[in-house]
Amino acid sequence: xxxxxxxxxxxxxxxxxxxxxxxxxxxxxxxxxxxxxxxxxxxxxxxxxxxxxxxxxxxxxxxxxxxxxxxxxxxxxxxxxxxxxxxxxxxxxxxxxxxxxxxxxxxxxxxxxxxxxxxxxxxxxxxxxxxxxxxxxxxxxxxxxxxxxxxxxxxxxxxxxxxxxxxxxxxxxxxxxxxxxxxxxxxxxxxxxxxxxxxxxxxxxxxxxxxxxxxxxxxxxxxxxxxxxxxxxxxxxxxxxxxxxxxxxxxxxxxxxxxxxxxxxxxxxxxx
Amino acid sequence: xxxxxxxxxxxxxxxxxxxxxxxxxxxxxxxxxxxxxxxxxxxxxxxxxxxxxxxxxxxxxxxxxxxxxxxxxxxxxxxxxxxxxxxxxxxxxxxxxxxxxxxxxxxxxxxxxxxxxxxxxxxxxxxxxxxxxxxxxxxxxxxxxxxxxxxxxxxxxxxxxxxxxxxxxxxxxxxxxxxxxxxxxxxxxxxxxxxxxxxxxxxxxxxxxxxxxxxxxxxxxxxxxxxxxxxxxxxxxxxxxxxxxxxxxxxxx
Numbered sequence: 001x002x003x004x005x006x007x008x009x010x011x012x013x014x015x016x017x018x019x020x021x022x023x024x025x026x027x028x029x030x031x032x033x034x035x036x037x038x039x040x041x042x043x044x045x046x047x048x049x050x051x052x053x054x055x056x057x058x059x060x061x062x063x064x065x066x067x068x069x070x071x072x073x074x075x076x077x078x079x080x081x082x083x084x085x086x087x088x089x090x091x092x093x094x095x096x097x098x099x100x101x102x103x104x105x106x107x108x109x110x111x112x113x114x115x116x117x118x119x120x121x122x123x124x125x126x127x128x129x130x131x132x133x134x135x136x137x138x139x140x141x142x143x144x145x146x147x148x149x150x151x152x153x154x155x156x157x158x159x160x161x162x163x164x165x166x167x168x169x170x171x172x173x174x175x176x177x178x179x180x181x182x183x184x185x186x187x188x189x190x191x192x193x194x195x196x197x198x199x200x201x202x203x204x205x206x207x208x209x210x211x212x213x214x215x216x217x218x219x220x221x222x223x224x225x226x227x228x229x230x231x232x233x234x235x236x237x238x239x240x241x242x243x244x245x246x247x248x249x250x251x252x253x254x255x256x257x258x259x260x261x262x263x264x265x266x267x268x269x270x271x272x
Numbered sequence: 273x274x275x276x277x278x279x280x281x282x283x284x285x286x287x288x289x290x291x292x293x294x295x296x297x298x299x300x301x302x303x304x305x306x307x308x309x310x311x312x313x314x315x316x317x318x319x320x321x322x323x324x325x326x327x328x329x330x331x332x333x334x335x336x337x338x339x340x341x342x343x344x345x346x347x348x349x350x351x352x353x354x355x356x357x358x359x360x361x362x363x364x365x366x367x368x369x370x371x372x373x374x375x376x377x378x379x380x381x382x383x384x385x386x387x388x389x390x391x392x393x394x395x396x397x398x399x400x401x402x403x404x405x406x407x408x409x410x411x412x413x414x415x416x417x418x419x420x421x422x423x424x425x426x427x428x429x430x431x432x433x434x435x436x437x438x439x440x441x442x443x444x445x446x447x448x449x450x451x452x453x454x455x456x457x458x459x460x461x462x463x464x465x466x467x468x469x470x471x472x473x474x475x476x477x478x479x480x481x482x483x484x485x486x487x488x489x490x491x492x493x494x495x496x497x498x499x500x501x502x503x504x505x506x507x508x509x510x511x512x513x514x515x516x517x518x519x520x521x522x523x524x525x
Contacts, residue, residue: 083332157369160327161431165382166359166438175381180372 018251021244034245040211042231042239049246051213055221056197056253058214059131059207063196066136068189071143075185078144079151080159080173091148098141106205109134114206123218126208131221134202139192146191150184151177183264190261194254200225224250278303278442278472279324279361284338286319286328293319295496296338301442306464306473308487308504310480312519315493317476321444324474325361326354342442359386362435366447368427370419370434375411378419378430382438397437405433406463425456432463442472450478461486480520484508492516 026034029047037048074094078087109130118125154177162172178185208220209230228243228250235243279301286294294316301307301324309317319328326347328334339346347357359382370378379401380394388394398415402408407429411422419430428448435443445464449457464473464486477483483490484504491501492515500507500516511517 155369157365157367158371160330161365161369161371162381163330164325164327164358164363164365165434166355166385167381168355171385176371176373 015251018244018247021241022248023245025238025241025245026248029242029245034242035249038213042235042242045238047238047242047245049224049227049242049249051211052222052224052227052246053249054213055128055207056223056225056250059128059135059203059221059223060193060196062128062132062217063135063139064189064193066133067139067143067192067196070136071140071188071192072147072185074140074144075147075151076173076178078148080169080177091145094144095141097137102138102199102201103205105134105138106202109202109206117218121218123216124208124220126206126220127218128207128214128221129217131203131207131223132217134206135196135199138199138202139195142195143188143192146188147181147185150181150188153184154180183267187261187264190257190264194257194261197223197257198225198250198254200229204229276303277301278343279474280339280341280344281320281324282339282341284320284323284340285336286316286323287335287337288319288331289333293496294323297493297498299491299498299501301472301474302489303472304468304470305488306468306475306486308483308490309474309476309493310478310483310490310519311493313478314495316496317493318446319496320493321363321446321474321476324442324444325358325363327358327363329354359438360440361442361444362438362440364428364431364435364443364445364448366450368424368431368451370422370427370430373419374416375419375422375430376415379434379437382434386438401433401436402430404436404463404467405429406459407433423456425452425459428452428456429460429463432460436467440471442474443467445473445475447476447478449482457482480508480522492519494519 034047034049035053036050037046038050039046039048040051078090082090110126113133114125114127114130117123117127117130121129158176158180159172162176163169167175203223204226207223207226209222209226210220211222211227212219214221224246228246231239232243277300281297281299281301284294284297285292297320299320309320311317322328323336324340328336336348340348342357342361346352371381373381376398379398380388383394383397388397399408402411407426410426419427422430432448449460452460461482464475467473468488475483475487487504489501490504490507492499492507492511492513494515500511500513502512507516508520511520
């Protein structure tokens with residue numbers, strides 16, 4: 001009981017702390033000047049985080065373009081086409097991916113992916129594309145493990161029902177199993193998005209960290225999380241408060257993703 | 273009507289791992305008749321039924337011996353296409369499992385897989401098969417709502433209609449009325465009797481009275497063995513085997 005409350009209390013304290021520092025700042029600078037201005041010059045008193053919000057969203061979206069199809073395909077493969085003993089080896093291996101420190105992912109991004117992008121497509125290499133690719137791999141464990149649980153809970157009767165109607169294995173997956181598990185898979189992807197938007201270390205290393213509105217996937221960008229992590233150590237006064245305010249924005253975004261995932265899951269159980 | 277044999281089981285056995293679920297069954301399924309298969313729980317009725325459209329293929333622990341001939345062709349020979357087999361031999365399960373789609377999409381699922389796309393043809397199939405399953409009048413105004421909202425009896429008739437829409441040659445039914453009330457059961461039985469002129473029907477049932485009501489021929493399975501098969505009247509009034517007599521008169525099972 002006490003332990004459960006420790007977790008809850010620390011979440012609450014974190015929220016209160018961030019909001020106490022951040023919200024008055026947003027109120028002072030003005031909602032519009034903070035969220036919708038592109039002018040980020042803390043020394044001159046300009047705190048527009050619009051490019052960073054866009055960068056975070058685009059990088060997350062890009063990560064989903066990479067991670068969602070791969071993750072869902074992998075979950076389908078594991079559940080429908082692979083024998084049980086093989087699954088017992090493959091699934092823990094995938095979950096091990098989640099245990100690799102994000103700095104290692106960032107390292108791979110810097111020494112392998114970024115040079116590849118630079119030589120193949122041009123641009124600085126450290127870019128939105130690079131960050132999306134790395135994050136896309138990082139969210140795989142989240143998406144795969146939730147999706148496989150969802151698919152495993154689709155009643156076998158649906159599979160047999162589809163097969164008995166003359167469907168091939170593949171047709172039964174795409175017309176029945178994925179439909180039956182749709183809301184659960186949506187939840188898996190949204191939770192993956194929450195993971196991607198909150199990721200910091202790997203993104204700092206590979207995104208290039210230029211505060212600008214990107215014109216192409218090859219442009220260097222700076223996300224909300226990267227900005228906080230890089231400047232927190234040296235920031236003072238209003239600059240420091242501005243970083244807390246960014247934290248508030250991130251906090252709300254992630255809360256929103258989780259709420260969306262929850263409602264998708266709830267819908268799934270209500271639909272049965 | 274002729275007494276042509278549609279499906280012939282020849283010394284057919286099924287194993288689940290080390291357990292032998294069926295022991296050398298030799299049983300003919302006459303064309304355009306209803307064959308009732310009765311027997312206590314665990315007697316292998318369902319294993320036999322699932323063997324006839326190779327749904328056991330899904331279970332990696334399952335192994336078969338012997339032959340099942342459909343129109344004289346062994347369905348277990350290696351190059352026999354199980355997917356095509358299941359289009360010719362449809363199955364209705366004990367628990368109605370509508371796919372999580374609309375009524376309409378449930379019924380056209382099979383036909384669409386066979387490549388039928390024309391809207392008018394699909395509409396005709398839906399109406400025809402729902403009427404044959406005695407469900408049309410109850411649902412004709414809500415074909416595009418979710419099939420999950422139907423009552424249990426309606427869902428089971430939908431599953432029957434879904435099989436009919438594939439225009440199979442044989443319909444296998446695995447205790448189709450086990451979860452249904454007497455009125456829904458009567459509806460299904462009515463539909464089956466009307467359907468046997470067009471299809472060959474195999475009905476596995478726990479309810480011996482149901483076999484007595486609808487089956488032309490009845491087979492009694494016990495502990496994986498075929499004890500006796502004969503015209504339904506004979507099985508229920510003067511069975512040759514003592515065990516059949518005990519079962520149909522309700523002394524065990």
